[in-house]
Amino acid sequence: MSRFMSERLQALKAYVPGEQPRRDGIIKLNTNESPFPPAPGVAGAVAQAAQDLRLYSDLSAKRLIELLAKTYGVTESQVIVGNGSDELLAFAFQAFGGGGLAFPDITYGFYPVWAALYGLDAKIIPLSPDFSVRPEDYMGIGRCTVLANPNAPTGRAIPPAALAEIAVSNPDRVLIVDEAYADFGEECALGLLEGHDNILIVRTFSKSRQLAGGRLGFAIGSEALIDDLNRVRYSFNPYNVNALTQAAGAAALEDPAYFNACLRAVIETRAWTASKLEELGFVVTPSQTNFLFAAAPGLTGGEYQRRLREKNIFIRYFDLPRIGNYVRITIGTQAQMERLIEATKELLS
Numbered sequence: 335m336s337r338f339m340s341e342r343l344q345a346l347k348a349y350v351p352g353e354q355p356r357r358d359g360i361i362k363l364n365t366n367e368s369p370f371p372p373a374p375g376v377a378g379a380v381a382q383a384a385q386d387l388r389l390y391s392d393l394s395a396k397r398l399i400e401l402l403a404k405t406y407g408v409t410e411s412q413v414i415v416g417n418g419s420d421e422l423l424a425f426a427f428q429a430f431g432g433g434g435l436a437f438p439d440i441t442y443g444f445y446p447v448w449a450a451l452y453g454l455d456a457k458i459i460p461l462s463p464d465f466s467v468r469p470e471d472y473m474g475i476g477r478c479t480v481l482a483n484p485n486a487p488t489g490r491a492i493p494p495a496a497l498a499e500i501a502v503s504n505p506d507r508v509l510i511v512d513e514a515y516a517d518f519g520e521e522c523a524l525g526l527l528e529g530h531d532n533i534l535i536v537r538t539f540s541k542s543r544q545l546a547g548g549r550l551g552f553a554i555g556s557e558a559l560i561d562d563l564n565r566v567r568y569s570f571n572p573y574n575v576n577a578l579t580q581a582a583g584a585a586a587l588e589d590p591a592y593f594n595a596c597l598r599a600v601i602e603t604r605a606w607t608a609s610k611l612e613e614l615g616f617v618v619t620p621s622q623t624n625f626l627f628a629a630a631p632g633l634t635g636g637e638y639q640r641r642l643r644e645k646n647i648f649i650r651y652f653d654l655p656r657i658g659n660y661v662r663i664t665i666g667t668q669a670q671m672e673r674l675i676e677a678t679k680e681l682l683s
């Protein structure tokens with residue numbers, strides 16, 4: 335650290351993203367990307383948009399927001415897009431976290447980092463022993479609550495009715511529902527928007543729409559909440575979503591058949607992988623996401639991760655209290671998961 339770093343930030347512990355190896359021959363199951371390529375129309379749309387790169391990107395992201403509003407049955411003024419959902423979550427923390435935040439002890443590792451970066455008070459609430467969120471812990475808490483639902487890295491979800499109760503019991507605070515993985519689950523909070531003006535849903539194109547490298551996220555909420563987020567955006571970086579990414583996102587949304595086919599493949603392979611791991615003696619948490627949270631028999635999470643890495647299979651391990659025996663395994667293609675199971679059998683034998 336230089337001697338010039340602002341005093342307020344000197345103790346900041348930055349987020350540590352999963353590794354992004356670029357070598358060939360790796361089975362990359364460590365950062366919950368899709369194993370499939372972007373929708374077939376994406377490359378052409380990006381090439382077309384590249385013709386106009388001389389110009390700044392469309393501030394209103396008109397086409398993309400029109401398509402998102404149509405896809406999710408809301409008005410255009412209820413939608414904002416961001417440079418990954420990370421950016422929109424960070425905007426939401428700034429906009430709504432002033433009266434304090436609450437989130438679980440085991441959840442997306444960026445939440446405590448943003449709280450520290452923006453100097454927000456965060457109440458960390460332990461998940462129950464089976465890693466589920468206890469909705470009653472957030473009732474009447476009087477803080478802006480942030481719940482990844484389904485949660486990461488546990489993969490577990492709570493029903494929309496429980497989210498509604500949390501929102502109703504904290505009427506003067508926003509409930510941020512981070513639905514990065516909701517497309518892989520059975521339920522979502524979209525139906526709660528009407529009737530709950532304090533629920534903000536944040537989603538991403540990184541997991542279910544094959545565009546992690548494009549960096550595109552969106553948030554849906556009441557017009558007033560979206561207006562607040564736009565105020566933060568215009569105070570930071572109005573051109574937050576570049577022209578190539580806007581084109582890529584629109585092309586992805588224009589191909590719902592491809593989106594659904596990729597989702598189905600991941601969900602089927604998830605069920606197959608979970609059953610194979612259970613046959614091998616793993617504890618596998620029920621997953622509503624594109625990853626499995628699992629504990630290997632007789633190995634710590636760190637050991638299992640290291641030994642798979644030697645076989646060029648990358649998974650994610652979190653060296654944290656309560657989850658030291660667990661790893662998070664992204665669902666890849668069926669062939670990749672068959673390779674994972676083979677490698678696991680070899681190293682357990």
Ligand SMILES: Cc1ncc(COP(=O)(O)O)c(C=O)c1O
Pocket residue numbers: 365366417418419420421442482485486512514537538539540546549550551
């Ligand atoms: C729960 C959760 N929220 C948000 C994100 C960020 O996604 P994005 O790529 O859209 O910034 C992730 C990424 O891993 C995540 O796991």
